[in-house]
Amino acid sequence: MEELTLGTMIAVFEEIFGRALFWVMVAAAVAITAGYLYVLIRDRRVSWRKYLVAQIAMIPGAIAAVLFVQQVTNSGFRDLGGPVDLLVLLGVAAMGAVGAAILVYTVQSLIWRPEEDQALR
Amino acid sequence: MSLNRRQALATLMAGAALAGAAGGEARAQRIETSARIVILGAGAAGAALANRLSERLDGAVITVIDPRVEHWYQPGFTLIAAGLKPASYSVSRTTDWLPRGATLLAEAVAEIDPEAKTVTTESGVSVGYDYLVVATGLVLDWGAIEGFSLDLVGQGNGIGAVYASPEHAAKTWAEMDRFTETGGRAVFLRPATEMKCAGAPLKYAFLTDDYARRKGTRGRSEFIYAANNQSLFGVPIVNEKLRMLFERQEIGVVHDHVLKAIDPGAKTLTFDTPGGEETLEFDFTNVIPPMRAPEAVRNNSPLGWQEGPWSADGWLEVDRATLRHVRYPEVWAAGDIAGVPKGKTAASAKWQVPVVEDGIVSAIAGTEATETYDGYTSCPLITRVGRAMLIEFDYHNNLVPSFPGVIAPLEELWISWLMKEVALKATYNAMLRGRA
Numbered sequence: 289m290e291e292l293t294l295g296t297m298i299a300v301f302e303e304i305f306g307r308a309l310f311w312v313m314v315a316a317a318v319a320i321t322a323g324y325l326y327v328l329i330r331d332r333r334v335s336w337r338k339y340l341v342a343q344i345a346m347i348p349g350a351i352a353a354v355l356f357v358q359q360v361t362n363s364g365f366r367d368l369g370g371p372v373d374l375l376v377l378l379g380v381a382a383m384g385a386v387g388a389a390i391l392v393y394t395v396q397s398l399i400w401r402p403e404e405d406q407a408l409r
Numbered sequence: 410m411s412l413n414r415r416q417a418l419a420t421l422m423a424g425a426a427l428a429g430a431a432g433g434e435a436r437a438q439r440i441e442t443s444a445r446i447v448i449l450g451a452g453a454a455g456a457a458l459a460n461r462l463s464e465r466l467d468g469a470v471i472t473v474i475d476p477r478v479e480h481w482y483q484p485g486f487t488l489i490a491a492g493l494k495p496a497s498y499s500v501s502r503t504t505d506w507l508p509r510g511a512t513l514l515a516e517a518v519a520e521i522d523p524e525a526k527t528v529t530t531e532s533g534v535s536v537g538y539d540y541l542v543v544a545t546g547l548v549l550d551w552g553a554i555e556g557f558s559l560d561l562v563g564q565g566n567g568i569g570a571v572y573a574s575p576e577h578a579a580k581t582w583a584e585m586d587r588f589t590e591t592g593g594r595a596v597f598l599r600p601a602t603e604m605k606c607a608g609a610p611l612k613y614a615f616l617t618d619d620y621a622r623r624k625g626t627r628g629r630s631e632f633i634y635a636a637n638n639q640s641l642f643g644v645p646i647v648n649e650k651l652r653m654l655f656e657r658q659e660i661g662v663v664h665d666h667v668l669k670a671i672d673p674g675a676k677t678l679t680f681d682t683p684g685g686e687e688t689l690e691f692d693f694t695n696v697i698p699p700m701r702a703p704e705a706v707r708n709n710s711p712l713g714w715q716e717g718p719w720s721a722d723g724w725l726e727v728d729r730a731t732l733r734h735v736r737y738p739e740v741w742a743a744g745d746i747a748g749v750p751k752g753k754t755a756a757s758a759k760w761q762v763p764v765v766e767d768g769i770v771s772a773i774a775g776t777e778a779t780e781t782y783d784g785y786t787s788c789p790l791i792t793r794v795g796r797a798m799l800i801e802f803d804y805h806n807n808l809v810p811s812f813p814g815v816i817a818p819l820e821e822l823w824i825s826w827l828m829k830e831v832a833l834k835a836t837y838n839a840m841l842r843g844r845a
């Protein structure tokens with residue numbers, strides 16, 4: 289029993305966010321990921337212009353994720369105490385960056401069709 | 410809490426990874442029985458057991474007896490008393506946590522008769538059992554401190570009592586906040602009895618120190634920790650680390666001081682010491698009284714230790730590995746009430762609960778119980794707002810880190826703080842529901 293199972297992990301996440309919010313978040317993550325896959329398949333290629341904009345979104349995404357975690361946990365950069373803390377910080381930043389990039393790319397693709405993308409070039 | 414750490418780590422890496430994953434773990438097959446199981450106390454250990462036993466057993470008559478309407482998440486008291494959470498953070502309703510399959514009798518137990526296998530409540534209701542779990546936690550013996558009353562807490566007189574309740578923890582914050590604005594002398598202490606979360610008095614000294622430093626009043630302040638014996642903490646390697654940290658933070662230590670009396674007017678604390686009584690003046694203090702088994706267990710039952718160091722306070726005489734009573738085999742202890750070395754934390758309860766569950770289910774099924782408890786105790790030792798040490802140990806005073814090589818137990822880390830802040834309550838709640 290003293291092992292990490294998916295069931296206990298989900299139980300803990302449900303307690304952290306509340307059952308409803310947790311599953312709404314999961315649904316949102318699934319929807320965004322599905323949207324991303326949808327536009328990739330639909331367009332059959334990666335639009336480099338959109339990709340560039342998405343890359344720019346990574347920076348605020350990373351910063352926002354770090355500040356959010358610090359905000360909700362009453363802590364700051366000065367509390368980093370060892371290498372593992374740095375890894376956690378980078379991990380949080382990376383998640384924020386990738387999340388923001390996927391979101392921005394998908395939203396762009398859903399708004400502008402590939403033809404328009406070409407026309408804008 | 411080994412699981413906590415890993416789960417918490419996962420929290421930090423939360424993302425879409427869980428998307429689409431279906432919950433539910435394989436559960437052992439339910440056992441049919443008509444056994445009458447009585448659980449005394451619906452706190453951390455009692456609620457968790459009620460859920461787990463009703464999940465494992467089909468047809469068992471499970472009765473939970475606890476008079477308290479509110480359920481208290483006590484590890485949160487420290488955060489409340491540090492001004493980081495409101496008092497409501499630790500408060501829920503007892504009925505929120507109990508399974509449909511169990512009946513709650515909202516009364517205090519007054520007497521336990523293990524010969525007749527009955528418990529009697531304060532109003533005289535008698536309940537028979539085939540199996541009994543004693544999970545009453547412990548009582549805080551405020552009356553043992555002369556001159557003290559809980560009404561004194563938070564009256565602008567520098568008297569705090571983090572242990573008493575969520576409300577008192579919030580009042581203690583008001584006192585600590587005020588004290589750290591002006592500075593002065595802070596005196597911290599702990600009782601000489603066994604106590605729940607032996608790290609909590611130390612954490613609070615560190616937190617007060619942190620606030621005084623942030624507010625620039627530490628230079629005008631004196632901090633004293635009055636230890637009840639020759640050490641700061643029962644685990645030698647942790648004790649040594651704490652000695653170093655106290656030195657670094659300039660928290661002075663006096664040893665062999667056991668609080669005897671408080672004079673709120675003169676603002677003094679009187680301690681029993683080997684050399685006679687000693688009096689210390691204070692501008693701020695966190696009173697922590699002796700802790701014992703509740704009256705029903707200590708004086709109105711034969712379940713406590715009959716001799717040895719634990720007999721006076723009534724801790725249950727159970728086998729330290731199986732948590733089964735040594736004289737009454739249909740009785741188990743779970744949580745703070747257990748008369749075992751170590752183990753008075755919610756994290757310990759989390760490891761004890763499956764052992765008691767296994768003991769009872771096996772007894773019903775007529776099989777051999779296999780789960781054992783090795784003293785696992787854990788205490789995220791906060792050293793300031795934003796950092797903590799993830800200290801985990803067992804009966805043998807060995808450190809048993811959940812993430813060896815990743816999270817160093819004796820290092821002050823942000824990740825350990827994140828776990829206390831984010832994952833601990835969630836894991837506690839999951840434990841109450843029998844899901845962790």
Ligand SMILES: Cc1cc2nc3c(=O)[nH]c(=O)nc-3n(C[C@H](O)[C@H](O)[C@H](O)COP(=O)(O)OP(=O)(O)OC[C@H]3O[C@@H](n4cnc5c(N)ncnc54)[C@H](O)[C@@H]3O)c2cc1C
Binds near residue numbers: 449518703744746788
């Ligand atoms: C300030 C503070 C900080 C803490 N910090 C931590 C921490 O960081 N980590 C950690 O793991 N643990 C911590 N703990 C310890 C943790 O809260 C306890 O170890 C845990 O709650 C024990 O669970 P329990 O079920 O034995 O007792 P409890 O949770 O106290 O529950 C006992 C229940 O029994 C009931 N009861 C009592 N007497 C009777 C009676 N006669 N009849 C019927 N019912 C009765 C009570 O009403 C209560 O509901 C802390 C505790 C405090 C006070």
